[in-house]
Amino acid sequence: MSDHIDYKDVVQAAHRIRGTVRTLALAPVDPGTFGDESAVFLALEFMQHTGSFKARGALNFTAAHVDDRTMPTAGVVIASGGNAGLACAWAAKQYDVPATVFLPTTAPAVKVKRLRAYGATVELVGTEYHHAAEAAAAHAAEIGALQSHAYDNPLIAAGAGTVLEDIYNRPGGPLLDTIVVAVGGGGLFAGVAAAATQHDVRVVAVEPQNCRALNAALDAGDVVDVEVDSVAADSLGARRTSRMALDAARAGDVRSVLVTDEQIVAARRALWDHRRLVVEHAAATALAALTSGVYDPAPGETVAVVLCGANTDPATL
Structure with a gap:
Protein backbone atom coordinates (compact mmCIF):
# COMPACT_ATOMS: atom_id res chain seq x y z
CA MET A 1 0.00 0.00 0.00
CA SER A 2 1.26 3.47 -0.89
CA ASP A 3 1.89 5.93 1.94
CA HIS A 4 0.70 8.74 -0.33
CA ILE A 5 -2.78 10.19 -0.09
CA ASP A 6 -4.63 12.45 -2.51
CA TYR A 7 -8.15 13.73 -3.10
CA LYS A 8 -9.42 10.61 -4.86
CA ASP A 9 -8.61 8.60 -1.72
CA VAL A 10 -10.75 10.96 0.35
CA VAL A 11 -13.63 10.72 -2.12
CA GLN A 12 -13.42 6.91 -2.10
CA ALA A 13 -13.44 6.94 1.69
CA ALA A 14 -16.50 9.21 1.72
CA HIS A 15 -18.41 6.73 -0.44
CA ARG A 16 -17.25 3.78 1.67
CA ILE A 17 -18.33 5.18 5.05
CA ARG A 18 -21.43 7.11 3.97
CA GLY A 19 -24.54 6.10 5.88
CA THR A 20 -22.59 4.69 8.83
CA VAL A 21 -20.75 7.71 10.22
CA ARG A 22 -22.70 10.73 11.39
CA THR A 23 -22.89 13.79 9.16
CA LEU A 24 -20.82 16.68 10.50
CA ALA A 25 -22.74 19.41 12.31
CA LEU A 26 -21.67 23.06 11.97
CA ALA A 27 -22.40 25.89 14.41
CA PRO A 28 -21.71 29.54 13.53
CA VAL A 29 -19.71 31.56 16.03
CA ASP A 30 -21.36 34.80 17.18
CA ASN A 60 -12.67 3.28 6.18
CA PHE A 61 -9.71 1.09 7.17
CA THR A 62 -11.87 -1.79 8.39
CA ALA A 63 -14.36 -1.66 5.52
CA ALA A 64 -11.60 -1.55 2.90
CA HIS A 65 -9.89 -4.65 4.32
CA VAL A 66 -13.17 -6.53 4.68
CA ASP A 67 -14.14 -5.64 1.12
CA ASP A 68 -10.72 -6.70 -0.19
CA ARG A 69 -10.77 -9.92 1.89
CA THR A 70 -7.52 -8.92 3.58
CA MET A 71 -8.93 -8.93 7.13
CA PRO A 72 -7.49 -11.98 8.98
CA THR A 73 -9.57 -14.09 11.33
CA ALA A 74 -7.34 -12.88 14.18
CA GLY A 75 -8.79 -9.44 13.62
CA VAL A 76 -7.15 -6.09 14.09
CA VAL A 77 -4.64 -4.74 16.61
CA ILE A 78 -3.91 -1.07 17.29
CA ALA A 79 -1.88 1.06 19.68
CA SER A 80 -3.67 4.22 20.72
CA GLY A 81 -3.69 7.00 23.25
CA GLY A 82 -7.42 6.40 23.41
CA ASN A 83 -9.52 7.88 20.61
CA ALA A 84 -8.07 5.78 17.78
CA GLY A 85 -8.55 2.67 19.87
CA LEU A 86 -12.17 3.56 20.55
CA ALA A 87 -12.73 4.10 16.84
CA CYS A 88 -10.97 0.88 15.89
CA ALA A 89 -13.04 -1.11 18.38
CA TRP A 90 -16.29 0.49 17.20
CA ALA A 91 -15.48 -0.05 13.51
CA ALA A 92 -14.45 -3.65 14.13
CA LYS A 93 -17.72 -4.26 15.94
CA GLN A 94 -19.66 -3.12 12.86
CA TYR A 95 -18.11 -6.04 10.96
CA ASP A 96 -17.84 -8.57 13.82
CA VAL A 97 -14.03 -8.38 13.65
CA PRO A 98 -11.99 -9.06 16.84
CA ALA A 99 -10.08 -5.99 18.09
CA THR A 100 -7.22 -5.66 20.56
CA VAL A 101 -6.19 -2.20 21.69
CA PHE A 102 -2.89 -1.31 23.36
CA LEU A 103 -2.79 1.95 25.34
CA PRO A 104 -0.31 3.70 27.61
CA THR A 105 -1.11 3.36 31.30
CA THR A 106 -1.70 7.13 31.29
CA ALA A 107 -4.83 6.81 29.09
CA PRO A 108 -7.94 8.33 30.72
CA ALA A 109 -10.07 5.77 32.54
CA VAL A 110 -13.17 6.93 30.66
CA LYS A 111 -11.59 5.79 27.38
CA VAL A 112 -10.55 2.40 28.76
CA LYS A 113 -14.08 1.78 30.07
CA ARG A 114 -15.64 2.62 26.71
CA LEU A 115 -13.17 0.41 24.83
CA ARG A 116 -14.24 -2.57 26.85
CA ALA A 117 -17.88 -1.64 26.27
CA TYR A 118 -17.26 -1.94 22.51
CA GLY A 119 -16.02 -5.48 23.07
CA ALA A 120 -12.31 -4.84 22.54
CA THR A 121 -9.53 -6.57 24.43
CA VAL A 122 -7.54 -3.83 26.22
CA GLU A 123 -3.83 -4.02 27.06
CA LEU A 124 -2.18 -1.22 29.08
CA VAL A 125 1.58 -0.97 28.42
CA GLY A 126 4.16 1.70 29.29
CA THR A 127 3.65 5.42 29.84
CA GLU A 128 3.83 6.80 26.28
CA TYR A 129 2.35 6.00 22.90
CA HIS A 130 5.54 4.45 21.51
CA HIS A 131 5.59 1.87 24.32
CA ALA A 132 2.09 0.73 23.39
CA ALA A 133 2.98 0.77 19.69
CA GLU A 134 5.93 -1.58 20.17
CA ALA A 135 3.82 -4.02 22.18
CA ALA A 136 1.00 -3.90 19.62
CA ALA A 137 3.36 -4.65 16.74
CA ALA A 138 4.79 -7.68 18.55
CA HIS A 139 1.33 -8.98 19.43
CA ALA A 140 0.00 -8.57 15.88
CA ALA A 141 2.97 -10.49 14.48
CA GLU A 142 2.54 -13.23 17.05
CA ILE A 143 -1.16 -13.93 16.42
CA GLY A 144 -1.31 -13.00 12.71
CA ALA A 145 -3.62 -10.00 13.17
CA LEU A 146 -3.85 -6.94 10.95
CA GLN A 147 -2.05 -4.01 12.53
CA SER A 148 -3.81 -0.68 12.28
CA HIS A 149 -2.35 2.67 13.28
CA ALA A 150 -3.64 5.69 15.13
CA TYR A 151 -2.72 8.01 12.26
CA ASP A 152 0.05 6.79 9.94
CA ASN A 153 -1.98 4.88 7.34
CA PRO A 154 -3.47 6.17 4.06
CA LEU A 155 -6.89 4.61 4.73
CA ILE A 156 -7.01 6.17 8.21
CA ALA A 157 -5.98 9.59 6.91
CA ALA A 158 -8.35 9.47 3.92
CA GLY A 159 -11.26 8.67 6.22
CA ALA A 160 -10.35 11.61 8.44
CA GLY A 161 -10.25 13.86 5.40
CA THR A 162 -13.97 13.29 4.84
CA VAL A 163 -14.55 15.94 7.54
CA LEU A 164 -13.91 18.59 4.90
CA GLU A 165 -15.98 16.72 2.30
CA ASP A 166 -18.91 16.78 4.71
CA ILE A 167 -18.69 20.56 4.90
CA TYR A 168 -18.61 20.95 1.13
CA ASN A 169 -21.42 18.47 0.54
CA ARG A 170 -23.84 20.21 2.90
CA PRO A 171 -26.77 21.85 1.09
CA GLY A 172 -26.19 25.57 1.51
CA GLY A 173 -23.00 24.94 3.47
CA PRO A 174 -20.31 27.61 3.72
CA LEU A 175 -17.56 27.93 1.13
CA LEU A 176 -14.46 27.96 3.28
CA ASP A 177 -11.28 29.94 2.95
CA THR A 178 -9.63 28.18 5.89
CA ILE A 179 -10.01 25.08 8.03
CA VAL A 180 -8.28 24.86 11.42
CA VAL A 181 -7.28 21.45 12.82
CA ALA A 182 -5.29 20.21 15.77
CA VAL A 183 -2.32 18.00 14.89
CA GLY A 184 -0.92 15.07 16.84
CA GLY A 185 0.54 12.41 14.58
CA GLY A 186 -0.99 14.04 11.52
CA GLY A 187 -3.75 11.72 10.27
CA LEU A 188 -6.55 14.29 10.44
CA PHE A 189 -4.27 16.98 9.05
CA ALA A 190 -3.02 14.84 6.13
CA GLY A 191 -6.54 13.81 5.12
CA VAL A 192 -7.99 17.30 5.43
CA ALA A 193 -5.02 18.76 3.54
CA ALA A 194 -5.60 16.33 0.65
CA ALA A 195 -9.20 17.52 0.36
CA ALA A 196 -8.28 21.16 0.99
CA THR A 197 -5.97 21.25 -2.03
CA GLN A 198 -8.90 20.24 -4.24
CA HIS A 199 -11.16 22.91 -2.74
CA ASP A 200 -8.50 25.67 -2.60
CA VAL A 201 -8.75 25.92 1.19
CA ARG A 202 -5.95 26.95 3.54
CA VAL A 203 -5.22 24.56 6.43
CA VAL A 204 -4.06 25.91 9.78
CA ALA A 205 -2.26 23.11 11.63
CA VAL A 206 -2.29 23.79 15.38
CA GLU A 207 -0.07 22.05 17.92
CA PRO A 208 0.78 22.55 21.59
CA GLN A 209 4.20 24.13 22.07
CA ASN A 210 5.46 20.97 23.76
CA CYS A 211 3.82 18.48 21.35
CA ARG A 212 5.03 19.91 18.05
CA ALA A 213 5.86 16.90 15.87
CA LEU A 214 4.72 18.46 12.57
CA ASN A 215 6.09 21.91 13.34
CA ALA A 216 9.47 20.43 14.29
CA ALA A 217 9.53 18.30 11.12
CA LEU A 218 8.93 21.40 9.01
CA ASP A 219 11.76 23.19 10.81
CA ALA A 220 14.13 20.24 10.40
CA GLY A 221 13.12 19.38 6.84
CA ASP A 222 12.44 15.79 7.84
CA VAL A 223 10.47 13.69 10.33
CA VAL A 224 12.09 13.97 13.77
CA ASP A 225 11.36 12.82 17.31
CA VAL A 226 10.10 15.45 19.75
CA GLU A 227 9.52 15.62 23.47
CA VAL A 228 5.91 15.26 24.59
CA ASP A 229 4.69 17.35 27.50
CA SER A 230 1.28 19.01 27.22
CA VAL A 231 -2.16 19.07 28.75
CA ALA A 232 -3.33 17.72 25.37
CA ALA A 233 -0.75 14.93 25.19
CA ASP A 234 -3.32 12.15 25.72
CA SER A 235 -4.57 12.84 22.17
CA LEU A 236 -1.83 14.91 20.53
CA GLY A 237 1.20 13.27 22.12
CA ALA A 238 2.80 11.56 19.09
CA ARG A 239 6.59 11.65 19.23
CA ARG A 240 6.81 12.05 15.45
CA THR A 241 4.52 13.06 12.64
CA SER A 242 3.77 10.89 9.65
CA ARG A 243 5.59 11.27 6.36
CA MET A 244 2.18 11.85 4.76
CA ALA A 245 1.56 14.81 7.05
CA LEU A 246 4.97 16.35 6.37
CA ASP A 247 4.52 15.96 2.61
CA ALA A 248 1.05 17.52 2.83
CA ALA A 249 2.36 20.45 4.85
CA ARG A 250 4.99 21.14 2.22
CA ALA A 251 2.64 20.80 -0.75
CA GLY A 252 -0.44 22.81 0.20
CA ASP A 253 -1.45 26.19 1.57
CA VAL A 254 -0.63 25.35 5.17
CA ARG A 255 0.13 27.44 8.25
CA SER A 256 1.79 25.65 11.16
CA VAL A 257 1.17 27.41 14.48
CA LEU A 258 1.80 26.66 18.15
CA VAL A 259 -0.28 27.41 21.23
CA THR A 260 0.53 27.19 24.93
CA ASP A 261 -1.14 24.89 27.42
CA GLU A 262 -2.62 27.96 29.10
CA GLN A 263 -4.20 29.04 25.81
CA ILE A 264 -5.60 25.52 25.28
CA VAL A 265 -7.15 25.45 28.74
CA ALA A 266 -8.64 28.92 28.23
CA ALA A 267 -10.20 27.92 24.89
CA ARG A 268 -11.67 24.77 26.40
CA ARG A 269 -13.12 26.77 29.27
CA ALA A 270 -14.54 29.35 26.83
CA LEU A 271 -16.42 26.62 24.96
CA TRP A 272 -18.04 25.60 28.21
CA ASP A 273 -18.75 29.15 29.40
CA HIS A 274 -20.21 30.40 26.12
CA ARG A 275 -21.61 27.24 24.48
CA ARG A 276 -21.90 24.67 27.26
CA LEU A 277 -19.71 22.36 25.18
CA VAL A 278 -17.31 20.00 26.93
CA VAL A 279 -14.44 18.94 24.66
CA GLU A 280 -11.07 17.35 25.23
CA HIS A 281 -7.93 19.45 25.21
CA ALA A 282 -7.05 18.34 21.67
CA ALA A 283 -10.26 19.90 20.34
CA ALA A 284 -9.62 23.08 22.30
CA THR A 285 -6.13 23.21 20.79
CA ALA A 286 -7.59 24.02 17.37
CA LEU A 287 -9.83 26.76 18.75
CA ALA A 288 -6.97 28.17 20.82
CA ALA A 289 -5.30 29.31 17.60
CA LEU A 290 -8.13 31.82 17.18
CA THR A 291 -8.95 32.69 20.79
CA SER A 292 -5.27 33.41 21.48
CA GLY A 293 -4.81 35.44 18.29
CA VAL A 294 -2.06 33.13 17.01
CA TYR A 295 -4.19 32.85 13.88
CA ASP A 296 -6.18 35.99 13.12
CA PRO A 297 -8.77 35.64 10.33
CA ALA A 298 -8.64 38.38 7.71
CA PRO A 299 -11.68 40.53 6.92
CA GLY A 300 -14.11 38.49 4.84
CA GLU A 301 -12.41 35.17 5.65
CA THR A 302 -14.65 32.15 6.26
CA VAL A 303 -13.15 29.69 8.72
CA ALA A 304 -14.14 26.29 10.12
CA VAL A 305 -12.54 25.11 13.36
CA VAL A 306 -12.68 21.33 13.80
CA LEU A 307 -13.57 20.37 17.37
CA CYS A 308 -12.22 16.87 16.97
CA GLY A 309 -13.14 15.00 20.14
CA ALA A 310 -14.83 15.04 23.56
CA ASN A 311 -13.65 11.90 25.34
CA THR A 312 -12.80 13.73 28.51
CA ASP A 313 -13.76 14.09 32.14
CA PRO A 314 -16.04 17.12 32.62
CA ALA A 315 -14.71 17.44 36.17
CA THR A 316 -11.40 18.67 34.73
CA LEU A 317 -13.07 21.89 33.62
Missing part, protein backbone atom coordinates in the same frame (compact mmCIF):
# COMPACT_ATOMS: atom_id res chain seq x y z
CA PRO A 31 -20.62 37.59 14.67
CA GLY A 32 -17.77 39.84 15.74
CA THR A 33 -16.09 37.25 17.95
CA PHE A 34 -13.05 37.02 15.67
CA GLY A 35 -13.32 40.32 13.82
CA ASP A 36 -16.36 42.12 12.52
CA GLU A 37 -16.03 40.84 8.95
CA SER A 38 -14.93 37.22 9.34
CA ALA A 39 -17.27 34.23 9.55
CA VAL A 40 -16.21 31.39 11.83
CA PHE A 41 -17.94 28.02 12.21
CA LEU A 42 -17.37 25.30 14.78
CA ALA A 43 -17.27 21.85 13.18
CA LEU A 44 -18.78 19.65 15.89
CA GLU A 45 -16.99 16.43 15.04
CA PHE A 46 -16.87 15.44 18.71
CA MET A 47 -20.52 14.40 18.15
CA GLN A 48 -19.26 11.62 15.87
CA HIS A 49 -19.54 7.92 16.83
CA THR A 50 -17.03 7.13 19.62
CA GLY A 51 -16.75 10.85 20.45
CA SER A 52 -14.10 11.84 17.90
CA PHE A 53 -13.22 12.13 14.21
CA LYS A 54 -11.26 8.89 14.47
CA ALA A 55 -14.38 6.84 13.69
CA ARG A 56 -14.14 7.97 10.05
CA GLY A 57 -10.66 6.63 9.43
CA ALA A 58 -11.18 3.46 11.44
CA LEU A 59 -14.34 2.58 9.53
Whole structure:
Protein backbone atom coordinates (compact mmCIF):
# COMPACT_ATOMS: atom_id res chain seq x y z
CA MET A 1 0.00 0.00 0.00
CA SER A 2 1.26 3.47 -0.89
CA ASP A 3 1.89 5.93 1.94
CA HIS A 4 0.70 8.74 -0.33
CA ILE A 5 -2.78 10.19 -0.09
CA ASP A 6 -4.63 12.45 -2.51
CA TYR A 7 -8.15 13.73 -3.10
CA LYS A 8 -9.42 10.61 -4.86
CA ASP A 9 -8.61 8.60 -1.72
CA VAL A 10 -10.75 10.96 0.35
CA VAL A 11 -13.63 10.72 -2.12
CA GLN A 12 -13.42 6.91 -2.10
CA ALA A 13 -13.44 6.94 1.69
CA ALA A 14 -16.50 9.21 1.72
CA HIS A 15 -18.41 6.73 -0.44
CA ARG A 16 -17.25 3.78 1.67
CA ILE A 17 -18.33 5.18 5.05
CA ARG A 18 -21.43 7.11 3.97
CA GLY A 19 -24.54 6.10 5.88
CA THR A 20 -22.59 4.69 8.83
CA VAL A 21 -20.75 7.71 10.22
CA ARG A 22 -22.70 10.73 11.39
CA THR A 23 -22.89 13.79 9.16
CA LEU A 24 -20.82 16.68 10.50
CA ALA A 25 -22.74 19.41 12.31
CA LEU A 26 -21.67 23.06 11.97
CA ALA A 27 -22.40 25.89 14.41
CA PRO A 28 -21.71 29.54 13.53
CA VAL A 29 -19.71 31.56 16.03
CA ASP A 30 -21.36 34.80 17.18
CA PRO A 31 -20.62 37.59 14.67
CA GLY A 32 -17.77 39.84 15.74
CA THR A 33 -16.09 37.25 17.95
CA PHE A 34 -13.05 37.02 15.67
CA GLY A 35 -13.32 40.32 13.82
CA ASP A 36 -16.36 42.12 12.52
CA GLU A 37 -16.03 40.84 8.95
CA SER A 38 -14.93 37.22 9.34
CA ALA A 39 -17.27 34.23 9.55
CA VAL A 40 -16.21 31.39 11.83
CA PHE A 41 -17.94 28.02 12.21
CA LEU A 42 -17.37 25.30 14.78
CA ALA A 43 -17.27 21.85 13.18
CA LEU A 44 -18.78 19.65 15.89
CA GLU A 45 -16.99 16.43 15.04
CA PHE A 46 -16.87 15.44 18.71
CA MET A 47 -20.52 14.40 18.15
CA GLN A 48 -19.26 11.62 15.87
CA HIS A 49 -19.54 7.92 16.83
CA THR A 50 -17.03 7.13 19.62
CA GLY A 51 -16.75 10.85 20.45
CA SER A 52 -14.10 11.84 17.90
CA PHE A 53 -13.22 12.13 14.21
CA LYS A 54 -11.26 8.89 14.47
CA ALA A 55 -14.38 6.84 13.69
CA ARG A 56 -14.14 7.97 10.05
CA GLY A 57 -10.66 6.63 9.43
CA ALA A 58 -11.18 3.46 11.44
CA LEU A 59 -14.34 2.58 9.53
CA ASN A 60 -12.67 3.28 6.18
CA PHE A 61 -9.71 1.09 7.17
CA THR A 62 -11.87 -1.79 8.39
CA ALA A 63 -14.36 -1.66 5.52
CA ALA A 64 -11.60 -1.55 2.90
CA HIS A 65 -9.89 -4.65 4.32
CA VAL A 66 -13.17 -6.53 4.68
CA ASP A 67 -14.14 -5.64 1.12
CA ASP A 68 -10.72 -6.70 -0.19
CA ARG A 69 -10.77 -9.92 1.89
CA THR A 70 -7.52 -8.92 3.58
CA MET A 71 -8.93 -8.93 7.13
CA PRO A 72 -7.49 -11.98 8.98
CA THR A 73 -9.57 -14.09 11.33
CA ALA A 74 -7.34 -12.88 14.18
CA GLY A 75 -8.79 -9.44 13.62
CA VAL A 76 -7.15 -6.09 14.09
CA VAL A 77 -4.64 -4.74 16.61
CA ILE A 78 -3.91 -1.07 17.29
CA ALA A 79 -1.88 1.06 19.68
CA SER A 80 -3.67 4.22 20.72
CA GLY A 81 -3.69 7.00 23.25
CA GLY A 82 -7.42 6.40 23.41
CA ASN A 83 -9.52 7.88 20.61
CA ALA A 84 -8.07 5.78 17.78
CA GLY A 85 -8.55 2.67 19.87
CA LEU A 86 -12.17 3.56 20.55
CA ALA A 87 -12.73 4.10 16.84
CA CYS A 88 -10.97 0.88 15.89
CA ALA A 89 -13.04 -1.11 18.38
CA TRP A 90 -16.29 0.49 17.20
CA ALA A 91 -15.48 -0.05 13.51
CA ALA A 92 -14.45 -3.65 14.13
CA LYS A 93 -17.72 -4.26 15.94
CA GLN A 94 -19.66 -3.12 12.86
CA TYR A 95 -18.11 -6.04 10.96
CA ASP A 96 -17.84 -8.57 13.82
CA VAL A 97 -14.03 -8.38 13.65
CA PRO A 98 -11.99 -9.06 16.84
CA ALA A 99 -10.08 -5.99 18.09
CA THR A 100 -7.22 -5.66 20.56
CA VAL A 101 -6.19 -2.20 21.69
CA PHE A 102 -2.89 -1.31 23.36
CA LEU A 103 -2.79 1.95 25.34
CA PRO A 104 -0.31 3.70 27.61
CA THR A 105 -1.11 3.36 31.30
CA THR A 106 -1.70 7.13 31.29
CA ALA A 107 -4.83 6.81 29.09
CA PRO A 108 -7.94 8.33 30.72
CA ALA A 109 -10.07 5.77 32.54
CA VAL A 110 -13.17 6.93 30.66
CA LYS A 111 -11.59 5.79 27.38
CA VAL A 112 -10.55 2.40 28.76
CA LYS A 113 -14.08 1.78 30.07
CA ARG A 114 -15.64 2.62 26.71
CA LEU A 115 -13.17 0.41 24.83
CA ARG A 116 -14.24 -2.57 26.85
CA ALA A 117 -17.88 -1.64 26.27
CA TYR A 118 -17.26 -1.94 22.51
CA GLY A 119 -16.02 -5.48 23.07
CA ALA A 120 -12.31 -4.84 22.54
CA THR A 121 -9.53 -6.57 24.43
CA VAL A 122 -7.54 -3.83 26.22
CA GLU A 123 -3.83 -4.02 27.06
CA LEU A 124 -2.18 -1.22 29.08
CA VAL A 125 1.58 -0.97 28.42
CA GLY A 126 4.16 1.70 29.29
CA THR A 127 3.65 5.42 29.84
CA GLU A 128 3.83 6.80 26.28
CA TYR A 129 2.35 6.00 22.90
CA HIS A 130 5.54 4.45 21.51
CA HIS A 131 5.59 1.87 24.32
CA ALA A 132 2.09 0.73 23.39
CA ALA A 133 2.98 0.77 19.69
CA GLU A 134 5.93 -1.58 20.17
CA ALA A 135 3.82 -4.02 22.18
CA ALA A 136 1.00 -3.90 19.62
CA ALA A 137 3.36 -4.65 16.74
CA ALA A 138 4.79 -7.68 18.55
CA HIS A 139 1.33 -8.98 19.43
CA ALA A 140 0.00 -8.57 15.88
CA ALA A 141 2.97 -10.49 14.48
CA GLU A 142 2.54 -13.23 17.05
CA ILE A 143 -1.16 -13.93 16.42
CA GLY A 144 -1.31 -13.00 12.71
CA ALA A 145 -3.62 -10.00 13.17
CA LEU A 146 -3.85 -6.94 10.95
CA GLN A 147 -2.05 -4.01 12.53
CA SER A 148 -3.81 -0.68 12.28
CA HIS A 149 -2.35 2.67 13.28
CA ALA A 150 -3.64 5.69 15.13
CA TYR A 151 -2.72 8.01 12.26
CA ASP A 152 0.05 6.79 9.94
CA ASN A 153 -1.98 4.88 7.34
CA PRO A 154 -3.47 6.17 4.06
CA LEU A 155 -6.89 4.61 4.73
CA ILE A 156 -7.01 6.17 8.21
CA ALA A 157 -5.98 9.59 6.91
CA ALA A 158 -8.35 9.47 3.92
CA GLY A 159 -11.26 8.67 6.22
CA ALA A 160 -10.35 11.61 8.44
CA GLY A 161 -10.25 13.86 5.40
CA THR A 162 -13.97 13.29 4.84
CA VAL A 163 -14.55 15.94 7.54
CA LEU A 164 -13.91 18.59 4.90
CA GLU A 165 -15.98 16.72 2.30
CA ASP A 166 -18.91 16.78 4.71
CA ILE A 167 -18.69 20.56 4.90
CA TYR A 168 -18.61 20.95 1.13
CA ASN A 169 -21.42 18.47 0.54
CA ARG A 170 -23.84 20.21 2.90
CA PRO A 171 -26.77 21.85 1.09
CA GLY A 172 -26.19 25.57 1.51
CA GLY A 173 -23.00 24.94 3.47
CA PRO A 174 -20.31 27.61 3.72
CA LEU A 175 -17.56 27.93 1.13
CA LEU A 176 -14.46 27.96 3.28
CA ASP A 177 -11.28 29.94 2.95
CA THR A 178 -9.63 28.18 5.89
CA ILE A 179 -10.01 25.08 8.03
CA VAL A 180 -8.28 24.86 11.42
CA VAL A 181 -7.28 21.45 12.82
CA ALA A 182 -5.29 20.21 15.77
CA VAL A 183 -2.32 18.00 14.89
CA GLY A 184 -0.92 15.07 16.84
CA GLY A 185 0.54 12.41 14.58
CA GLY A 186 -0.99 14.04 11.52
CA GLY A 187 -3.75 11.72 10.27
CA LEU A 188 -6.55 14.29 10.44
CA PHE A 189 -4.27 16.98 9.05
CA ALA A 190 -3.02 14.84 6.13
CA GLY A 191 -6.54 13.81 5.12
CA VAL A 192 -7.99 17.30 5.43
CA ALA A 193 -5.02 18.76 3.54
CA ALA A 194 -5.60 16.33 0.65
CA ALA A 195 -9.20 17.52 0.36
CA ALA A 196 -8.28 21.16 0.99
CA THR A 197 -5.97 21.25 -2.03
CA GLN A 198 -8.90 20.24 -4.24
CA HIS A 199 -11.16 22.91 -2.74
CA ASP A 200 -8.50 25.67 -2.60
CA VAL A 201 -8.75 25.92 1.19
CA ARG A 202 -5.95 26.95 3.54
CA VAL A 203 -5.22 24.56 6.43
CA VAL A 204 -4.06 25.91 9.78
CA ALA A 205 -2.26 23.11 11.63
CA VAL A 206 -2.29 23.79 15.38
CA GLU A 207 -0.07 22.05 17.92
CA PRO A 208 0.78 22.55 21.59
CA GLN A 209 4.20 24.13 22.07
CA ASN A 210 5.46 20.97 23.76
CA CYS A 211 3.82 18.48 21.35
CA ARG A 212 5.03 19.91 18.05
CA ALA A 213 5.86 16.90 15.87
CA LEU A 214 4.72 18.46 12.57
CA ASN A 215 6.09 21.91 13.34
CA ALA A 216 9.47 20.43 14.29
CA ALA A 217 9.53 18.30 11.12
CA LEU A 218 8.93 21.40 9.01
CA ASP A 219 11.76 23.19 10.81
CA ALA A 220 14.13 20.24 10.40
CA GLY A 221 13.12 19.38 6.84
CA ASP A 222 12.44 15.79 7.84
CA VAL A 223 10.47 13.69 10.33
CA VAL A 224 12.09 13.97 13.77
CA ASP A 225 11.36 12.82 17.31
CA VAL A 226 10.10 15.45 19.75
CA GLU A 227 9.52 15.62 23.47
CA VAL A 228 5.91 15.26 24.59
CA ASP A 229 4.69 17.35 27.50
CA SER A 230 1.28 19.01 27.22
CA VAL A 231 -2.16 19.07 28.75
CA ALA A 232 -3.33 17.72 25.37
CA ALA A 233 -0.75 14.93 25.19
CA ASP A 234 -3.32 12.15 25.72
CA SER A 235 -4.57 12.84 22.17
CA LEU A 236 -1.83 14.91 20.53
CA GLY A 237 1.20 13.27 22.12
CA ALA A 238 2.80 11.56 19.09
CA ARG A 239 6.59 11.65 19.23
CA ARG A 240 6.81 12.05 15.45
CA THR A 241 4.52 13.06 12.64
CA SER A 242 3.77 10.89 9.65
CA ARG A 243 5.59 11.27 6.36
CA MET A 244 2.18 11.85 4.76
CA ALA A 245 1.56 14.81 7.05
CA LEU A 246 4.97 16.35 6.37
CA ASP A 247 4.52 15.96 2.61
CA ALA A 248 1.05 17.52 2.83
CA ALA A 249 2.36 20.45 4.85
CA ARG A 250 4.99 21.14 2.22
CA ALA A 251 2.64 20.80 -0.75
CA GLY A 252 -0.44 22.81 0.20
CA ASP A 253 -1.45 26.19 1.57
CA VAL A 254 -0.63 25.35 5.17
CA ARG A 255 0.13 27.44 8.25
CA SER A 256 1.79 25.65 11.16
CA VAL A 257 1.17 27.41 14.48
CA LEU A 258 1.80 26.66 18.15
CA VAL A 259 -0.28 27.41 21.23
CA THR A 260 0.53 27.19 24.93
CA ASP A 261 -1.14 24.89 27.42
CA GLU A 262 -2.62 27.96 29.10
CA GLN A 263 -4.20 29.04 25.81
CA ILE A 264 -5.60 25.52 25.28
CA VAL A 265 -7.15 25.45 28.74
CA ALA A 266 -8.64 28.92 28.23
CA ALA A 267 -10.20 27.92 24.89
CA ARG A 268 -11.67 24.77 26.40
CA ARG A 269 -13.12 26.77 29.27
CA ALA A 270 -14.54 29.35 26.83
CA LEU A 271 -16.42 26.62 24.96
CA TRP A 272 -18.04 25.60 28.21
CA ASP A 273 -18.75 29.15 29.40
CA HIS A 274 -20.21 30.40 26.12
CA ARG A 275 -21.61 27.24 24.48
CA ARG A 276 -21.90 24.67 27.26
CA LEU A 277 -19.71 22.36 25.18
CA VAL A 278 -17.31 20.00 26.93
CA VAL A 279 -14.44 18.94 24.66
CA GLU A 280 -11.07 17.35 25.23
CA HIS A 281 -7.93 19.45 25.21
CA ALA A 282 -7.05 18.34 21.67
CA ALA A 283 -10.26 19.90 20.34
CA ALA A 284 -9.62 23.08 22.30
CA THR A 285 -6.13 23.21 20.79
CA ALA A 286 -7.59 24.02 17.37
CA LEU A 287 -9.83 26.76 18.75
CA ALA A 288 -6.97 28.17 20.82
CA ALA A 289 -5.30 29.31 17.60
CA LEU A 290 -8.13 31.82 17.18
CA THR A 291 -8.95 32.69 20.79
CA SER A 292 -5.27 33.41 21.48
CA GLY A 293 -4.81 35.44 18.29
CA VAL A 294 -2.06 33.13 17.01
CA TYR A 295 -4.19 32.85 13.88
CA ASP A 296 -6.18 35.99 13.12
CA PRO A 297 -8.77 35.64 10.33
CA ALA A 298 -8.64 38.38 7.71
CA PRO A 299 -11.68 40.53 6.92
CA GLY A 300 -14.11 38.49 4.84
CA GLU A 301 -12.41 35.17 5.65
CA THR A 302 -14.65 32.15 6.26
CA VAL A 303 -13.15 29.69 8.72
CA ALA A 304 -14.14 26.29 10.12
CA VAL A 305 -12.54 25.11 13.36
CA VAL A 306 -12.68 21.33 13.80
CA LEU A 307 -13.57 20.37 17.37
CA CYS A 308 -12.22 16.87 16.97
CA GLY A 309 -13.14 15.00 20.14
CA ALA A 310 -14.83 15.04 23.56
CA ASN A 311 -13.65 11.90 25.34
CA THR A 312 -12.80 13.73 28.51
CA ASP A 313 -13.76 14.09 32.14
CA PRO A 314 -16.04 17.12 32.62
CA ALA A 315 -14.71 17.44 36.17
CA THR A 316 -11.40 18.67 34.73
CA LEU A 317 -13.07 21.89 33.62
